[in-house]
Amino acid sequence: MTTTGSRPIPDLPSSCLRWCRAQPPALLVADEYVEIDLDLWNLRLAERRVDLRLVAGGPDGGRVESGSGYLRRSDLWAAGRRARGSLEESVVALYMCAAWLTGHPLRSGVRRGLPDFRVPERDRSGWRSVSSHGYPLVLHEAANWLDTPGEAMNLLRNGAPHGRAGRGVPDLGFPLASLYLSSLGMAWSQQHIVPVDPAGIGTLVHAGWTEIESIGRMTPRRYQWYLELVSAWAEEAAVDPLVVEMWLVHDWCERRSLVAPTGSSAHNPPGGRLR
Incomplete structure (x- = not known):
């Protein structure tokens, strides 16, 4: 466990490091x-x-x-x-x-x-x-x-x-x-601004992040902490933060596919909403 400013962050998972460094970053996110x-x-x-x-x-x-x-x-x-x-x-x-x-x-x-x-x-007159x-x-x-x-x-x-x-x-x-x-x-x-997804939050919680337990607890301040964590991992892995964010989503889905039957509600990340 390390810190970003005064915020503790979990160590970079080795699986994240391997996956991110194996990707073609110039094309991966854009495509x-x-x-x-x-x-x-x-x-x-x-x-x-x-x-x-x-x-x-x-x-x-x-x-x-x-x-x-x-x-x-x-x-x-x-x-x-x-x-x-x-x-x-x-x-x-x-x-x-x-x-x-x-x-x-x-x-x-x-x-x-x-x-x-x-x-x-009906509400516009007050704005x-x-x-x-x-x-x-x-x-x-x-x-x-x-x-x-x-x-x-x-x-x-x-x-x-x-x-x-x-x-x-x-x-x-x-x-x-x-x-x-x-x-x-x-x-x-x-600034390195990356999306935040319920699946990605699930991966961070699995990795030891304790700021929130699901995206339902997200706030603008916690979003800033999330960005700092992703940037810290990206700097350590020497990749773009957007690549780290992609790994967060892919990792959650991969882990859930190994433990949940097809069609199970477990495929929906904590705090996520069905489309």
């Missing part, structure tokens, strides 16, 4: 992809009167607007770069992150159905920091707080600073919020 049903997503968006359409990549690398498509992590990073330009692009980036996370076979943390990141109409379409402005403003990821997370989850009205972005749990911040951070921050 992590999921297949999504564009017709279903865009139908749901239209039904909820969300003014955007998702597009994705085709098998040959071209752009597709209907049928099945592929979203890579690099697509999320590109969306994160565009998100700095406007609130509208921020909304697109967040929905792309939601689609990627929902479609990922090893990850969880998005509620069933289509998330709606707008403040309900001074919401767009004409109902989106909290903190969704876009978070890009200005990326050098302090815990504060950026607090902004998304709990609302704007300086006493302005609002509670944060609706339908936004820690897995999706952290994936969004990580996508923004690839272009706009020097």
